Amino acid sequence: MMKFGGTSVGSPTRLRQVVELIGKHARQGPLAVVVSAMGDTTDWLLDAAHLATEGDLEGALAVATRIADLAKANAAALAPGQATALAERVDGLLAPLRQLLHGVSLTRECSAPTRDRVLSFGELVSATLLAELLTAHRTPATFRDARQLLVTDDRFGAARVDLVRTRERLQAARETWGVEVPVLPGFIAATPDGRTTTLGRNGSDYTAALVAQGLGASEVTVWTDVLGLHTADPELVTDAYPVAHLTHGEGLELAAVGARMLHPRTMIPLIESGISLRIRNTMEPEHPGTLIDAIGSRDGQRPACIATREDLALLGIEVRKLSDQFQLGERVLAALREARVTVWMTAQSANGQSLAVVVPRPDAEHARSVLVTELAQELSRREVEPLEVRQPVTLLTLVAETMGHGVNVAGRFFSALGAVGVNVRASAQGASSRSLSCVVDAADTAVAARTTHAAFNLAHQQVSLFVLGRGTVGGQLLAQLRAQQALLRDRHGIALRVVGLADSKRALFDAAGLTLDGVEARLEGVTPEAPQARTLVPLLDALRRLPVPILVDCTAAGGLEALYTEAFQRGIHVVAANKKPLALPWEAREALVDTARRNHVAYHYETTVASSLPVIDTLANLVRTGDTVRLITASLSGSLGFICNELTAGVPLSRAVRTARERGFTEPDPREDLSGTDVARKALILARELGLPLSLSDVALEPFVATDECASVDSFFQVLATQDAAYAERVARCRHAGTVLRYLARIDPSKAGTGSPVIRVGPVGVEAGHPAADLRGSESFVSFTTTRHSDFPLTVRGAGAGGAVTASGVLADILRISQTLRGR
Ligand SMILES: Nc1ncnc2c1ncn2[C@@H]1O[C@H](COP(=O)(O)OP(=O)(O)O)[C@@H](O)[C@H]1O
Numbered sequence: 017m018m019k020f021g022g023t024s025v026g027s028p029t030r031l032r033q034v035v036e037l038i039g040k041h042a043r044q045g046p047l048a049v050v051v052s053a054m055g056d057t058t059d060w061l062l063d064a065a066h067l068a069t070e071g072d073l074e075g076a077l078a079v080a081t082r083i084a085d086l087a088k089a090n091a092a093a094l095a096p097g098q099a100t101a102l103a104e105r106v107d108g109l110l111a112p113l114r115q116l117l118h119g120v121s122l123t124r125e126c127s128a129p130t131r132d133r134v135l136s137f138g139e140l141v142s143a144t145l146l147a148e149l150l151t152a153h154r155t156p157a158t159f160r161d162a163r164q165l166l167v168t169d170d171r172f173g174a175a176r177v178d179l180v181r182t183r184e185r186l187q188a189a190r191e192t193w194g195v196e197v198p199v200l201p202g203f204i205a206a207t208p209d210g211r212t213t214t215l216g217r218n219g220s221d222y223t224a225a226l227v228a229q230g231l232g233a234s235e236v237t238v239w240t241d242v243l244g245l246h247t248a249d250p251e252l253v254t255d256a257y258p259v260a261h262l263t264h265g266e267g268l269e270l271a272a273v274g275a276r277m278l279h280p281r282t283m284i285p286l287i288e289s290g291i292s293l294r295i296r297n298t299m300e301p302e303h304p305g306t307l308i309d310a311i312g313s314r315d316g317q318r319p320a321c322i323a324t325r326e327d328l329a330l331l332g333i334e335v336r337k338l339s340d341q342f343q344l345g346e347r348v349l350a351a352l353r354e355a356r357v358t359v360w361m362t363a364q365s366a367n368g369q370s371l372a373v374v375v376p377r378p379d380a381e382h383a384r385s386v387l388v389t390e391l392a393q394e395l396s397r398r399e400v401e402p403l404e405v406r407q408p409v410t411l412l413t414l415v416a417e418t419m420g421h422g423v424n425v426a427g428r429f430f431s432a433l434g435a436v437g438v439n440v441r442a443s444a445q446g447a448s449s450r451s452l453s454c455v456v457d458a459a460d461t462a463v464a465a466r467t468t469h470a471a472f473n474l475a476h477q478q479v480s481l482f483v484l485g486r487g488t489v490g491g492q493l494l495a496q497l498r499a500q501q502a503l504l505r506d507r508h509g510i511a512l513r514v515v516g517l518a519d520s521k522r523a524l525f526d527a528a529g530l531t532l533d534g535v536e537a538r539l540e541g542v543t544p545e546a547p548q549a550r551t552l553v554p555l556l557d558a559l560r561r562l563p564v565p566i567l568v569d570c571t572a573a574g575g576l577e578a579l580y581t582e583a584f585q586r587g588i589h590v591v592a593a594n595k596k597p598l599a600l601p602w603e604a605r606e607a608l609v610d611t612a613r614r615n616h617v618a619y620h621y622e623t624t625v626a627s628s629l630p631v632i633d634t635l636a637n638l639v640r641t642g643d644t645v646r647l648i649t650a651s652l653s654g655s656l657g658f659i660c661n662e663l664t665a666g667v668p669l670s671r672a673v674r675t676a677r678e679r680g681f682t683e684p685d686p687r688e689d690l691s692g693t694d695v696a697r698k699a700l701i702l703a704r705e706l707g708l709p710l711s712l713s714d715v716a717l718e719p720f721v722a723t724d725e726c727a728s729v730d731s732f733f734q735v736l737a738t739q740d741a742a743y744a745e746r747v748a749r750c751r752h753a754g755t756v757l758r759y760l761a762r763i764d765p766s767k768a769g770t771g772s773p774v775i776r777v778g779p780v781g782v783e784a785g786h787p788a789a790d791l792r793g794s795e796s797f798v799s800f801t802t803t804r805h806s807d808f809p810l811t812v813r814g815a816g817a818g819g820a821v822t823a824s825g826v827l828a829d830i831l832r833i834s835q836t837l838r839g840r
């Protein structure tokens with residue numbers, strides 16, 4: 017048995033392949049064919065019915081013409097010599113459809129039986145034409161009307177098949193058929209009195225399974241447009257991959273929870289009769305595709321599949337009174353069964369007091385009114401809360417044969433969803449232990465499918481980065497990512513993907529990941545747009561939907577705290593080298609940190625003090641472990657450290673500053689360093705880690721160079737040159753006194769509340785033996801004198817400035833988030 021889906025017969029190229037495949041297999045042994053409507057014909061027919069109901073007959077007939085044109089074009093391409101005859105055939109077949117649409121437009125009513133009749137024309141046309149085309153290509157074939165073979169009840173739209181009568185008819189028919197290949201329309205059937213019914217969307221697979229069973233076929237091949245059944249819908253999850261071999265049980269579970277590949281009932285006849293099912297790609301017929309049989313995979317490779325069923329509604333029913341007299345679950349399900357509403361999932365609380373039911377969204381209102389009637393008395397006595405309907409929602413299910421044996425499957429499933437901020441509205445685990453289902457909002461479908469799929473199928477943790485700034489730090493970060501990406505993925509299981517890059521005026525974003533080679537030049541090509549922070553907010557909405565989203569702030573810009581807040585509120589982590597948001601007035605800084613905490617996201621800023629040196633984390637650990645910090649002394653400015661060393665070596669001030677700037681040691685605006693403001697900010701960040709509610713105005717600050725009169729960076733350099741001699745003299749005085757000029761910060765928590773400043777920042781002449789005396793180049797140091805480290809202060813020392821080291825610190829912060837998520 018071969019079944020060809022709409023995707024296989026939608027274009028001449030594919031149809032040609034179908035005719036060839038059938039020809040080849042028909043020569044090898046008896047073969048039967050089931051075919052679906054061409055391309056999207058079924059959707060078009062639904063549109064036509066809708067337009068006619070609205071009274072738009074012209075629109076409805078135009079749709080009918082579109083369907084006819086597609087069929088004629090396909091037929092003409094395959095059998096040019098018979099184009100006219102086949103076109104007439106198509107028109108003849110569709111004439112009753114036009115009459116039907118006419119009728120609907122007059123009555124403005126399209127009942128379920130009428131809708132099924134309208135829908136049947138898609139399959140009728142494609143099966144009739146396929147039989148003709150096969151015959152024209154020397155594979156004798158005959159159209160066999162499924163409506164005379166498949167007997168159903170009268171649940172139009174989702175009819176139930178009378179299996180016994182259907183099997184009898186198929187067996188009897190087979191006796192009368194000749195050697196020609198029978199070509200049957202999928203999806204359609206009829207009631208015992210001959211009224212056309214349909215089996216539900218994607219029902220052709222079910223037709224194929226039933227016909228295979230009735231005719232005694234050994235195998236069913238479903239030909240489609242993908243290389244088999246994938247671990248998830250490949251349209252939603254780009255990383256999904258085809259599964260080679262599944263058990264019938266897994267196939268049944270996937271079908272039951274709504275994997276679009278398989279109609280819910282397809283597996284049953286196959287299991288009953290031990291028929292294997294293959295899913296293959298029409299355009300790649302050599303590829304083995306997916307095999308679903310009684311045995312399943314023998315090589316122990318058992319992928320976990322994610323199925324998504326969309327366009328559903330969740331009905332919530334809650335009993336107020338604690339009592340078991342309602343038998344809520346039984347009554348609700350019986351009422352819905354009676355009303356012929358399909359129930360995709362139910363979840364009942366352990367005490368039976370609340371119940372969630374998932375139904376097709378188009379049936380939601382009907383289901384609600386059925387339940388309101390069923391529970392009318394209880395509702396009027398206010399024993400049951402008013403029914404809640406949430407829609408549209410998606411049923412997301414993890415299916416794996418070995419799930420029952422795995423540890424922490426549910427934990428991984430739900431924490432993956434939680435990590436990307438997806439709310440689980442209801443959940444259920446079947447007794448089979450083969451599946452775990454949950455209901456999520458429709459808007460979360462893609463992100464939920466991608467994250468859960470990755471959590472179970474991918475060896476690596478995906479991380480999505482939105483990088484702000486491409487200056488000294490941002491540029492280096494991109495270079496390091498380029499260099500480390502492959503190693504991090506292959507050796508450490510972390511796949512870092514830069515999805516966004518922005519500077520102060522432009523932004524680039526691609527959810528699939530930006531190619532890092534040449535990305536800066538591409539950003540340059542974007543039309544500038546300002547103000548930046550506001551235009552970035554919509555991109556955060558896209559970022560939050562990606563796995564482990566992190567906003568990486570490599571700028572030194574002010575005012576980004578609003579963007580951080582927006583990020584935190586969307587469940588996005590922030591890694592920042594930017595000190596400014598941390599130097600805001602105490603309350604604003606607290607509010608920012610608190611927003612991150614409340615939204616359970618990380619805000620890492622190790623590089624804001626002494627670049628990549630482990631200062632913040634060291635201090636946080638001292639505090640967390642109950643040590644008391646008595647004094648912090650530090651040389652926190654790599655640039656001022658460098659400048660002091662240059663001055664000591666006899667270099668004039670203005671030249672020393674220029675070199676520091678060129679080497680990337682200073683802030684973009686060197687006045688921030690030379691005024692001492694940058695050091696004051698860093699000292700403030702450290703003091704606040706101790707819980708001291710201080711602000712920048714509390715810092716006793718003596719600048720290294722007064723920068724007040726300089727309106728611009730250029731004028732500042734002019735002023736600097738006039739001070740070269742004074743600074744040379746100052747250094748000489750220090751040398752004379754046996755000291756070295758340094759710019760230090762001192763934090764003394766014991767001064768808190770005394771009126772004396774806790775934080776002092778300024779130039780100091782230090783004597784030999786002081787930890788700052790022999791600092792080289794741009795080296796920084798921070799020393800913590802604590803209760804536990806009282807005799808020998810805990811000292812952190814090393815390169816404390818520069819693009820490359822800062823970027824490596826930023827990368828380390830990013831990795832810290834990724835590793836925590838992997839539980840390492
Ligand atoms: N788990 C899955 N594996 C493969 N394809 C899937 C899966 N889930 C959804 N799909 C989608 O189903 C499509 C094929 O289904 P369908 O449109 O019904 O094809 P056909 O017309 O051939 O029956 C694929 O193109 C793919 O986008």
Ligand SMILES: N[C@@H](CC(=O)OP(=O)(O)O)C(=O)O
Nearest residue numbers: 021022052058217218219220
């Ligand atoms: N044409 C019907 C039946 C079907 O199964 O089609 P396909 O094989 O293209 O999924 C539908 O669209 O629902």
